[in-house]
Amino acid sequence: MNLSPELLLPLKTREQIPQEDAVAGISYWKESFRRLRANRLALLGIALLGFLSLLAIFGPMLSSYTHYDMHLPLKNSPPSAQFIFGTDELGRDMFTRTCCGARISLFVGITAALLDLLIGVTVGSLAGCIGGKFDETVMRSVDIIYSIPHLLVVIMLMVIMGPGIITIIIALTFTGWIGMARIVRGQILQLKQLDFIRAAEALGASRTRILLRHLIPNAMGPILATMTLTIPTAIFAEAFLSFLGLGVQAPAASWGSMASTGIYAMRFYPWRLFVPATFISLTMLCFNLVGDGIRDAFDPRLRT
Amino acid sequence: MSEELLRVCDLHVCFSIWGQKVHALRGINFSLRKGEILGIAGESGCGKSVAAKAIMRLLPSHCSTIPQGQIFYEGQDLLTLDETKMRRVRGRQIAMIFQDPMTSLNPTKPIGVQVMEGYRLHHPKTSDREARQNAIELLRQVGIPQPEERLSAYPHMFSGGMRQRAMIALAIASEPQILLADEPTTALDVTIQAQILALLKKIALEKGTSIILITHDLSVIASMCDRVAIMYAGKIVEEAPVDELFAEPRHPYTRGLLHSIPRLDTPRDHPLVPIEGRPPNLSMPFTGCAFCPRCSSALRVCTSQEPPSLQASKDHRVACWQEYKT
Amino acid sequence: MTPPLISIEGLRVHFTSGKRCLKAVDGISLSLEEGETLGLVGESGCGKSTTGKAVLRLEHPTGGRVLFRGRDLAKMSSKELSAFRRESQIIFQDPYASLNPRMTAGDIIAEPLDIHRLERGAARLVRIHELLQLVGLSPHHASRFPHEFSGGQRQRIGIARALAVRPRFIVCDEPISALDVSVQAQIINLLKALQEEMGIAYLFITHDLRVVKYLSKNIAVMYLGHIVECAPTEELYKNPSHPYTQALLAAIPLPDPVQERRRTRIVLNEEVPSAFSPPPGCVFCTRCPLAQPICHTERPAMRQVGPQHFAACHFSKLRTPMSLT
Secondary structure, three states: OOOOHHHHOEOOOOOOOOOOOOOOOOOHHHHHHHHHHHOHHHHHHHHHHHHHHHHHHHHHHHOOOOOOOOOHHHOOOOOOOOOOOOEOOOOOEHHHHHHHHHHHHHHHHHHHHHHHHHHHHHHHHHHHHHOHHHHHHHHHHHHHHHHOOHHHHHHHHHHHHOOOHHHHHHHHHHHHHHHHHHHHHHHHHHHHOOHHHHHHHHHOOOHHHHHHHHHHHHHHHHHHHHHHHHHHHHHHHHHHHHHOOOOOOOOOOOHHHHHHHHHHOOOOOOHHHHHHHHHHHHHHHHHHHHHHHHHHHHOHHHOO | OOOEEEEEEEEEEEEEEOOEEEEEEEEEEEEEEOOOEEEEEOOOOOOHHHHHHHHOOOOOOOOEEEEEEEEEEOOEEHHHOOHHHHHHHEOOOEEEEOOOHHHHOOOOOOHHHHHHHHHHHHOOOOOHHHHHHHHHHHHHHOOOOOHHHHOOOOHHHOOHHHHHHHHHHHHHOOOOOEEEEEOOOOOOOHHHHHHHHHHHHHHHHHHOOEEEEEEOOHHHHHHHOOEEEEEEOOEEEEEEEHHHHHHOOOOHHHHHHHHHOOOOOOOOOOOOOOOOOOOOOOOOOOOOOOOHHHOOOOEHHHHOOOOOOEEEEOOEEEOOHHHHHO | OOOOOEEEEEEEEEEEEOOEEEEEEEEEEEEEOOOOEEEEEOOOOOOHHHHHHHHOOOOOOOEEEEEEOOEEHHHOOHHHHHHHHHHEEEEOOOOOOOOOOOOOHHHHHHHHHHHOOOOOHHHHHHHHHHHHHHOOOOHHHHHOOHHHOOHHHHHHHHHHHHHOOOOOEEEEEOOOOOOOHHHHHHHHHHHHHHHHHHOOEEEEEEOOHHHHOOOOOEEEEEEOOEEEEEEEHHHHHHOOOOHHHHHHHHHOOOOOHHHHHHOOOOOOOOOOOOOOOOOOOOOOOOOOOOOOHHHHHOOOOOEEEEOOEEEOOOOOOOOOOOOOO
8 A cells, every 4th residue: 555655754733632531421310311211111101100190180170070970860871972981880970980090099109109118218228227236126027017917907907097098008008118128228238338338438427428328329229119119019909908898988989999899790881890990900000111111220230 | 384273354343232333343353373372462342352252153142243254263154154053163162261250150050060061062972971080080180179079069169260170171171172261360369370371271282272362461471372462442453473572562552551561570660651541432433543542653644544454574463554664 | 756657466357157257367467657658468368458448447356456656446536536537548449339329520539528527618629629630630520420430530539539638548459450451550650649749658458469569668468367478579579488479479470471481380289278267377388388297287477587578487587588580
């Protein structure tokens, strides 16, 4: 090959050695949300949940019926232009009742999850952080509480406090926080081994500071994922309890109680079962998809 | 001049990660002769491990492609073989050992079982007794004491050096012609490293196995290899017999490396001259020589054209425009 | 006579789990003066990292004492301990695990300032920029996150963090082992320059005898929780006295193929004894090419074998020192 002689002269000026300057500051949160956005299924889940929330909030307002108005001559009518989801055995509009059921389910699910988060994170992080005898005592107590049959607790609470939404939430939270506590404790025990925690100790950081600034922020991923997966569990539990008649009482509409009455009429008026059942399943599916998506998005091992 | 066993021609490997394309290998050429130990040296990210995995066709197929290149072994291009034919080559004629023996050995099976399995894969008609005898003999050859008792031990019961020996036993079970050793001693203590390297040399000598030794440690190269290829940013920048490379390094990167590594035989106040800057990001396109931004003897042409591999002397190739000048 | 900056006396760190006891560090004594570097060398499992952590009270000693300017760390009040933490720092091996991935580089570096309530507000920012420049980074790196930096740069951030409180003493726990070869030289030079400029003392812990000599004035060689040899740097490399040191030096390859071919190797047999049950007598007796019956029964004391040069071997005085090649 032939090169002109001037090309072979030494390079006099050149731009600064690219000082290893990478892309602009992408924080951990932005990176994780970017990954979440790339997950189609999770996005679908979020979209559907958004739609469901809108239904829950605005559905009953926009409907011309309430959830307790009875139209006895029109009882058990199939879905039509007048009653989008049909009517139940007392002639009540299924669509409005479904939307009210959505309110109940979402409220119960989210509240239970938030309470689980608060109690679970506190107990789990204290146990993991303090360790030793305190940790042992707490975890063994947790095991004992966990072994109490759930249904017994619910029934006891129903007897003491009477049925209703608050009772259900307390019943669910009674043992619900344990899963979160265990996960948080596990995360903290794992993180405690890492060098940057040692570094913080070496710098003289107090235990509180280490917990709040170093341990918990780095455990956020699994915490969020667990929370998002607690919600469908709570929703299903509420539906199940209402199905059994232990939950929300008539005339309040819960998907579970709707399904309960719908079962007997399944052969003749299938929409009365399928509408609440579909909504329960879809809602749980969406939360699961989103929860999985969050877990993957925040998983440090999936980084390049 | 002994015959050529393996020849890699213009090999390119491209990874696709999170939608970004990373050009891990940008056209490498080298050959391995019978009975020689070839060293491939370079820092992390230069592509040396990728090259070894490409030869064995062990690159993850869902995110890597080989857009160009050939790997000739015994007259065939390994890249064109179907999986069945490749399996006859892989592990049998070309074997590989890895850096971390803990993850490369199956932790749920005893060592003896794994070695016997490995042996049986390539000699299918052996009886149990024969396979066991061979396994014991292999373990003895790699220097594991009391091999009869060690057959039933699990990998986690072995020390790091022992596990590496077991992995070597697995690799030589089929008497391969070529052994690819990817950083085999990086995770080991220095006294154990010396033993493992001595073992590899013994295998090369006694069994005539040719070895490609991949490492970042130039001292290991000096003590083991006959020829060495230095890689940088997915290309081979210099290739020479080992004595010549250390005595007369011609590529600025090689020279820079040799001046920057801490060595045992220089006085305390001997300065360490680092190479400033960092290797280029292989997911972003650039023109000219990959080393140019860090090179103290860059020429004008270096910013626009990538230097070809030029012959500096018999057996000594350098990819540098300075070589063109002389 | 001013006491040495750090003085370790008979330090023992044992980890017990159930009935088993891991004797990670089993009775070592060292001292470090202001502004000097003591290299602590040994292979994996010898207890050098544990020693470094015990000196900073990140591990609790089972026995022995660590003295800082003559004061026993175990007897310090929490206020004195806090002052100690301001004067002594640590740099870790793994640049990827030693920085909190959720904090910006600036926050990481300034954390010691926040903890000890030193600089605040604008002064804090100025100090962050100062520290970044001290370690060869630029001020705009302060808002970046650890995952955006290379290994070498992260190590620099770790060093900047250690320097924030103007310490007198830094434990460097394998600070360059995880870095690329060409970057190692950058960090070694940086540490050297910082020592010359600021008079910081280092306890330089590493397994690599090639690296330790560039920074160290004195070197101590550890094996299975004990110090087997201790000498000024040049002396150790020229006249290694303990058989383990000799084997270590002989095992390290040189980047010189001609010399490599000529060298004689000392082959140690494979197995390092478990630290759960170290051999009685000399800890090295199971692998030592010179072992005699007395080595299996009696633990050798540290004997002087040269100027400021000590070795724990029954035969160190009688053997002629070996050179490298």
